[in-house]
Amino acid sequence: MAYVITEDCIRCKYQDCVQVCPVDCFHEGANMLVIDPEECIDCGLCVPECEASAIIEHTDKDGERWLKLNEEYSQKWPIITDKHEAPADGKQYEGVPGKFEKYFDPTPAD
Ligand code: SF4
Ligand code: F3S
Numbered sequence: 001m002a003y004v005i006t007e008d009c010i011r012c013k014y015q016d017c018v019q020v021c022p023v024d025c026f027h028e029g030a031n032m033l034v035i036d037p038e039e040c041i042d043c044g045l046c047v048p049e050c051e052a053s054a055i056i057e058h059t060d061k062d063g064e065r066w067l068k069l070n071e072e073y074s075q076k077w078p079i080i081t082d083k084h085e086a087p088a089d090g091k092q093y094e095g096v097p098g099k100f101e102k103y104f105d106p107t108p109a110d
Pocket of ligand 2: 012051053055
């Protein structure tokens with residue numbers, strides 16, 4: 001089992017999740033984060049930290065879809081261990097449906 005990040009993170013990217021993870025298993029893309037499911041110890045600490053409700057268990061509805069994305073991009077994007085500036089316009093993207101199709105960016109963070 002593992003926790004995974006869904007498209008709800010895209011363009012919100014608040015990063016409060018990163019600050020509580022005991023095993024540093026978050027990886028950063030240009031406009032979202034993913035969790036390395038191999039490293040996640042299922043502590044659940046990150047879930048209530050995310051104001052965008054973007055973190056779910058991979059066994060939840062639609063979890064398999066996001067598990068694949070988290071597996072793939074945790075191998076391609078760098079580890080993030082500290083919160084830095086979040087997007088200034090993040091609030092306006094909270095809960096917007098279909099963000100993956102509209103905005104997903106496979107570019108790794110700088
Ligand atoms: Fe890290 Fe725990 Fe969240 Fe997994 S569930 S990503 S170990 S804080
Ligand atoms: Fe994304 Fe939520 Fe973390 S918006 S960066 S999963 S706190």
